[in-house]
Amino acid sequence: MKKHLVAPHGLPETPYRPTAETEKRISTHLANYPTKMAATLPVLHELQEEIGYLTPDAIAYAARVTETSVTHMYSVATFYTMFRLKPVGKFDLQICTNTSCGLTGAGDLVRHCEKTYGVKPGQTTADGRLTLHETECIGSCGSGPCVQINKDYYEWMTPEKLDDVLNGLFQGRAVGRPLPTVHIEPTPDRVVYKDIEKNLVSIDRYIEHGGYETLKRALAMKPEDIVNEVDASGLRGLGGANFPTGKKWKFLPKNYTGPIYFCINADESEPGTFKDREILRRLPHRLIEGAVIAGHAFRATDAYVYMRGEFYEPYRVFQQALDEAYARGFLGKNIAGSGFSLDLKLHRGAGAYICGEETALLESLEGKRGEPRVKPPFPAVQGLFGCPTIINNVETISQVPAIVANGAQWFRARGTEKFPGTRVFCVSGHVNKPGLYELPNGTPLRELIFDWCGGIPAGRALKAVIPGGSSMPVLTADLAMKVNLDNDSMFSVGGSFTGSGGVIVMDDQTCMVGFLARLIKFYEHESCGQCTPCREGSAWARKILYRIDAGGGRPEDIDTLKAIAKGIDGNTICALGEATAWPLASFVRHFESEFAEHIERRGCPLKAEPAGVV
Amino acid sequence: MTENKTITFFVDGKPVTAPAGAMVIRAALDAGAVIPYFCYHPALKPAGLCRMCLVEIEGFPKLQASCTTPVTEGMKVHTDTARVEQARKDVLEFYLLNHPLDCPICDKAGECQLQNYTFAYARQNSRYREGEKRRYNYEDLGPKLFRDMDRCVHCLRCVRFCEEIVGDDNLSVFKRGNETDISIFGSAVVNEYALNIAELCPVGALVSKDFLYKARVWHLKKTETVCASCATGCNIYMESKDQVVQRITPRVNPEVNDHWICDFGRLNFKHINSSQRIHESTRLEDGVPQVLEMDDAVRRLAGILAGAPADRLGLLITPEATNEEIFEFRRLAEQVLKCPHHAYGLVPPEEGKLDFLRSRDKFPNSAGARRLGGLSGLGFDGLRILEMAEKGELEVLLMIYPHSVSKHPGGEAFLGRLAAALAQVQTSVVIDYLQSKVSGAATMIIPGLTHAEKNGTMDNSKGITQKLRRAIFPSPDQLSEQEMLIRVSTALVEKRAGVTLSASDPR
Numbered sequence A: 001m002k003k004h005l006v007a008p009h010g011l012p013e014t015p016y017r018p019t020a021e022t023e024k025r026i027s028t029h030l031a032n033y034p035t036k037m038a039a040t041l042p043v044l045h046e047l048q049e050e051i052g053y054l055t056p057d058a059i060a061y062a063a064r065v066t067e068t069s070v071t072h073m074y075s076v077a078t079f080y081t082m083f084r085l086k087p088v089g090k091f092d093l094q095i096c097t098n099t100s101c102g103l104t105g106a107g108d109l110v111r112h113c114e115k116t117y118g119v120k121p122g123q124t125t126a127d128g129r130l131t132l133h134e135t136e137c138i139g140s141c142g143s144g145p146c147v148q149i150n151k152d153y154y155e156w157m158t159p160e161k162l163d164d165v166l167n168g169l170f171q172g173r174a175v176g177r178p179l180p181t182v183h184i185e186p187t188p189d190r191v192v193y194k195d196i197e198k199n200l201v202s203i204d205r206y207i208e209h210g211g212y213e214t215l216k217r218a219l220a221m222k223p224e225d226i227v228n229e230v231d232a233s234g235l236r237g238l239g240g241a242n243f244p245t246g247k248k249w250k251f252l253p254k255n256y257t258g259p260i261y262f263c264i265n266a267d268e269s270e271p272g273t274f275k276d277r278e279i280l281r282r283l284p285h286r287l288i289e290g291a292v293i294a295g296h297a298f299r300a301t302d303a304y305v306y307m308r309g310e311f312y313e314p315y316r317v318f319q320q321a322l323d324e325a326y327a328r329g330f331l332g333k334n335i336a337g338s339g340f341s342l343d344l345k346l347h348r349g350a351g352a353y354i355c356g357e358e359t360a361l362l363e364s365l366e367g368k369r370g371e372p373r374v375k376p377p378f379p380a381v382q383g384l385f386g387c388p389t390i391i392n393n394v395e396t397i398s399q400v401p402a403i404v405a406n407g408a409q410w411f412r413a414r415g416t417e418k419f420p421g422t423r424v425f426c427v428s429g430h431v432n433k434p435g436l437y438e439l440p441n442g443t444p445l446r447e448l449i450f451d452w453c454g455g456i457p458a459g460r461a462l463k464a465v466i467p468g469g470s471s472m473p474v475l476t477a478d479l480a481m482k483v484n485l486d487n488d489s490m491f492s493v494g495g496s497f498t499g500s501g502g503v504i505v506m507d508d509q510t511c512m513v514g515f516l517a518r519l520i521k522f523y524e525h526e527s528c529g530q531c532t533p534c535r536e537g538s539a540w541a542r543k544i545l546y547r548i549d550a551g552g553g554r555p556e557d558i559d560t561l562k563a564i565a566k567g568i569d570g571n572t573i574c575a576l577g578e579a580t581a582w583p584l585a586s587f588v589r590h591f592e593s594e595f596a597e598h599i600e601r602r603g604c605p606l607k608a609e610p611a612g613v614v
Numbered sequence B: 001m002t003e004n005k006t007i008t009f010f011v012d013g014k015p016v017t018a019p020a021g022a023m024v025i026r027a028a029l030d031a032g033a034v035i036p037y038f039c040y041h042p043a044l045k046p047a048g049l050c051r052m053c054l055v056e057i058e059g060f061p062k063l064q065a066s067c068t069t070p071v072t073e074g075m076k077v078h079t080d081t082a083r084v085e086q087a088r089k090d091v092l093e094f095y096l097l098n099h100p101l102d103c104p105i106c107d108k109a110g111e112c113q114l115q116n117y118t119f120a121y122a123r124q125n126s127r128y129r130e131g132e133k134r135r136y137n138y139e140d141l142g143p144k145l146f147r148d149m150d151r152c153v154h155c156l157r158c159v160r161f162c163e164e165i166v167g168d169d170n171l172s173v174f175k176r177g178n179e180t181d182i183s184i185f186g187s188a189v190v191n192e193y194a195l196n197i198a199e200l201c202p203v204g205a206l207v208s209k210d211f212l213y214k215a216r217v218w219h220l221k222k223t224e225t226v227c228a229s230c231a232t233g234c235n236i237y238m239e240s241k242d243q244v245v246q247r248i249t250p251r252v253n254p255e256v257n258d259h260w261i262c263d264f265g266r267l268n269f270k271h272i273n274s275s276q277r278i279h280e281s282t283r284l285e286d287g288v289p290q291v292l293e294m295d296d297a298v299r300r301l302a303g304i305l306a307g308a309p310a311d312r313l314g315l316l317i318t319p320e321a322t323n324e325e326i327f328e329f330r331r332l333a334e335q336v337l338k339c340p341h342h343a344y345g346l347v348p349p350e351e352g353k354l355d356f357l358r359s360r361d362k363f364p365n366s367a368g369a370r371r372l373g374g375l376s377g378l379g380f381d382g383l384r385i386l387e388m389a390e391k392g393e394l395e396v397l398l399m400i401y402p403h404s405v406s407k408h409p410g411g412e413a414f415l416g417r418l419a420a421a422l423a424q425v426q427t428s429v430v431i432d433y434l435q436s437k438v439s440g441a442a443t444m445i446i447p448g449l450t451h452a453e454k455n456g457t458m459d460n461s462k463g464i465t466q467k468l469r470r471a472i473f474p475s476p477d478q479l480s481e482q483e484m485l486i487r488v489s490t491a492l493v494e495k496r497a498g499v500t501l502s503a504s505d506p507r
Ligand SMILES: Cc1cc2nc3c(=O)[nH]c(=O)nc-3n(C[C@H](O)[C@H](O)[C@H](O)COP(=O)(O)O)c2cc1C
Pocket: A236, A237, A238, A239, A240, A241, A242, A243, A245, A265, A266, A267, A268, A269, A270, A353, A354, A355, A356, A357, A358, A359, A391, A392, A393, A394, A396, A397, A574, A575, A576, A579
């Protein structure tokens, strides 16, 4: 008989009281939402910031101020990985070991830290200085491997550079800034990233470069005309599903006079995707301008930017931009004298990829666990706080000012008939020049990899490409050479999609089993757990893949993996199911012989040690 | 509203009408189709979690969860295609990966949806080769429930029930994904309806501590009866084995209790075999109790009642009684004994509800007592009788179910007064199934039957007359209260008329 255990959680006797400053910030958060519960995440963030982790009495305090229950708080706190229920070291080192960082040496970093600092992932050094964590994609794949130490990102890491950074931190030395960050290619005819190199972070600089001019014009236009213009432009959502934006806006109920919410999805967590972060930290006003125009177009009454919690620096920058925009009258009441009012508020996530899924995002914004909702009803009918809601990606909305300024025809001059315009492709992995490339939709993938990104390093050959963020089916080198970066070509030729624009490139030394194992571990980790095929299937597939990788493969594993993918695909509540099933099925299908070889030779033919264990 | 509209759709080719807006699963099940499910529950909001109910709907590229898809006019639903069967196999296989398969020691075995579906739909052999299964600790959720998370199918019926029906979130979901944990934080699951969860749980993950390891469910004899613990009169099954009640479970009745019963009612069967039961008739002779045969006791009771003048006689019953008992009590009091001092309770029963189910009135048959006896004698104003007894104005006092006087507000005090007053009464007779202060002070005691041991009817607070059915048999020479009352009346009438009615009595 197993041991009978009583739930170990007890509540303390003395109530917790944060400092006056924290309390003040908490009351601002509470005022930001129509319900107190919606402030759950921000309140927990504030308390963790103050204490270092969430103590039971902090949880009880949070429950009190949000008028929820301790059970609710604990249930939410345990959903999000950023919330800690135990103390960590002074420096919390999070090494991203997901796909792209894995391809560029994150495994070496982990092994190096284990050796140098004597801790395994999850452990803290004896002196309490350092906690080592392996983490999932932190949205900085083009400058990987990337680590986060407390709030800061450190990109392009090598073991030596990481030692430098850590020693500096240990000794209280400031790390020399600016640190090298992701490469942004100055491609011609940019729209979203136009002038990104000109440092337009301050509102004055942005206005000097023509910023907010379109907003003023748009506010004089009839809302319907803007919606029609965006619809006519053929702009598609760039968050992953590529749904036509104008059509989505038109789903809002007609003759409805209640509140309409607008959520801008800045969760950017799809492995291989790192474009939105650069908009948030370098071109915040373009997004704000787009948001007000869009809000005016579909008569939004309140808007939120849902930003992934790991983005501390973009959060700070963007918050400042918001303050400036309010101060100049581009946000708030009666914007630029037009009579239109819109509040745009910033909401931070707390470490859950699933919150990028639009209905999970809504749940999370309401202060709950990020569990996707059953659709229908679709958010445009019943979304945030039960009201009609539009959700769009950061990049999608950043396209809007230029479309309104120049017209649908101008926008359609680039890209393809069905996927007009340009978009930012995020290239990571094995290319000479990883980074961000704004190019017309329909650009041949070959051109992106070989012409723009300088091809594969170290004279190696191309082996595989995931063309649209890690959730999309993988392409073999052959297929990758044939497809263009629009969904017609991508699907008909390659059986894949352009998704979020994250292009992950793998060279011929990449072990497909190890890569897929690590990727499926990500999906297992990020499954919200609500529905069975996703929760159970991802864990099962991960176990099989790691077993094959470690040399314990069985001949029937390949069929089982295919069956698992089939059992998940189409049978789940949200698209995370497909996001697991598609890579799983496509890797096994396209590289079946490599999987078979792994199984037969009891290990990887390419490398000495198992790769999945990066 | 559209709700009154009906639409026609097709289940496996058969036309079916359903209210517009109904979910496919409900409409299809009502039409006789077979769709397996875990998370669906007719009284809970649709959740779409388990994916067991997937069906094929023409025009939809993916299979659809029938529990979250509303029917529309002309919709063509298929529940038996190869794709649907495949999906059921797959989903079940996913469930079984981590399931302990400990049916031999699981209380749910025999009424477990996972067990049933596994037999009906699952693949013969699992392809799981990973050895290790997901393991959780057993967890004590408080005095009522016990958790074995290993068996959980993550349907969240438990959490949704607490949230949606009871309005209590002590039981909740923690962590996420493959580590999801259904548990508590700080406070145990102690709400008044918590044991419904043990039924709602389609598997043996949340089990009733009370029923734990008591019996295998296929050995239980189910009797359809009603709860006698309050005026709501929830419809229940009394489930017994070898003449011992093992558990009480709810029986669906949308007009009364929907799918639920309260924990008090569910556990209110312990008195049946308790040491407080009155087992034999006794009579005080010179202060020493003498055991009587039941027949003898009833005959003596008739004699006692006949021996006192009607105005020095007090007769008290409570709404613990069935309609049939009340009827016989009234006949005896009003027509046979012509006794003005008879009552159906000490004070009028309380009215209104404690919450969505429980009544403030703890008596099961106040409405019946009101209907059949409320206007005769003193009605519910039995306090008069108590006062008369206290003043020594009564020679004989018959009390049926006096222990239940404690159910009146301030009842314990009444019970004390009543017991004390018996000192002023020459002959006091108690008919009851449970001992009390009053039975301790009476000069004669006759054992009665619990609600598990008799047939009858009772009116609930809505005025619905419901059937009480015998779930277990009393000892062979035990008479029911109704029978006792009939015999007393008959004996008295015979005596007065000088005839023998019993000879022609068909009973
Ligand atoms: C598992 C999952 C994760 C997602 N993550 C993101 C994300 O991080 N950012 C994003 O903009 N969209 C994400 N999406 C897509 C959103 O659900 C939604 O389609 C999108 O935000 C809509 O905006 P768009 O039409 O402008 O693309 C995700 C979808 C799924 C299923």
